[in-house]
Amino acid sequence: GQNIDQPTEMTATEGAIVQINCTYQTSGFNGLFWYQQHAGEAPTFLSYNVLDGLEEKGRFSSFLSRSKGYSYLLLKELQMKDSASYLCAGGTGGGNKLTFGTGTQLKVEL
Amino acid sequence: DGGITQSPKYLFRKEGQNVTLSCEQNLNHDAMYWYRQDPGQGLRLIYYSQIVNDFQKGDIAEGYSVSREKKESFPLTVTSAQKNPTAFYLCASRETGSSYEQYFGPGTRLTVT
Numbered sequence: 001g002q003n004i005d006q007p008t009e010m011t012a013t014e015g016a017i018v019q020i021n022c023t024y025q026t027s028g029f030n031g032l033f034w035y036q037q038h039a040g041e042a043p044t045f046l047s048y049n050v051l052d053g054l055e056e057k058g059r060f061s062s063f064l065s066r067s068k069g070y071s072y073l074l075l076k077e078l079q080m081k082d083s084a085s086y087l088c089a090g091g092t093g094g095g096n097k098l099t100f101g102t103g104t105q106l107k108v109e110l
Numbered sequence: 111d112g113g114i115t116q117s118p119k120y121l122f123r124k125e126g127q128n129v130t131l132s133c134e135q136n137l138n139h140d141a142m143y144w145y146r147q148d149p150g151q152g153l154r155l156i157y158y159s160q161i162v163n164d165f166q167k168g169d170i171a172e173g174y175s176v177s178r179e180k181k182e183s184f185p186l187t188v189t190s191a192q193k194n195p196t197a198f199y200l201c202a203s204r205e206t207g208s209s210y211e212q213y214f215g216p217g218t219r220l221t222v223t
Contacts, residue, residue: 004152008150030210031210033210033211040198040217040219041216041217042200042214042215042216042217043153043200043214044214045211045212045213048210048211087152087153089153091210096141096158096160096206097143097155097158097168098153098155098210098212099155100145100152100153100154101152102150102151102152103152
């Protein structure tokens with residue numbers, strides 16, 4: 001199977017750095033995705049890791065360790081608008097399907 | 111502008127009625143997907159289609175049906191057999207090949223009373 005686990009909620013301060021972790025079973029997956037979803041809206045793509053290591057894209061970075069079944073999303077210089085749910089998803093079925101975690105609700109406070 | 115449209119944004123139905131949710135894309139993507147999202151839960155895959163006139167069941171297909179007669183369109187019917195139809199429904203599409211990224215529509219919030 002492809003169970004994906006991530007914390008339910010996190011709180012951080014504006015301007016700070018926050019790391020959202022995601023763990024998964026290592027069998028049968030093709031890459032690890034991160035999506036951002038504001039309440040009542042569609043998820044929007046943030047990052048995709050297929051190889052081990054860190055991918056940086058502006059204030060957002062994502063890391064993957066395939067051998068450990070572990071990924072994280074790093075958000076720097078937090079802004080109030082970053083308050084959202086962050087969804088970790090693994091590619092399965094030869095890349096044709098995504099299996100999502102339950103999402104981490106991030107609250108950014110002043 | 112290319113994108114995915116879902117209509118309507120809010121939909122209300124009485125229990126026992128079938129209802130069809132619309133999903134249209136002009137991205138020329140081959141693959142399309144339907145997900146359901148409940149409060150505090152992640153997205154769960156209902157059905158997906160990788161090519162016209164073909165589709166596969168996802169993890170929670172019971173009580174739902176789909177068709178894929180055109181590349182641009184992938185409507186989802188929520189039947190009266192679906193025990194808990196009230197949810198947020200999201201449609202997505204993907205360009206097959208090397209990219210696995212899925213693009214999502216704005217969603218339809220269905221309430222059945």
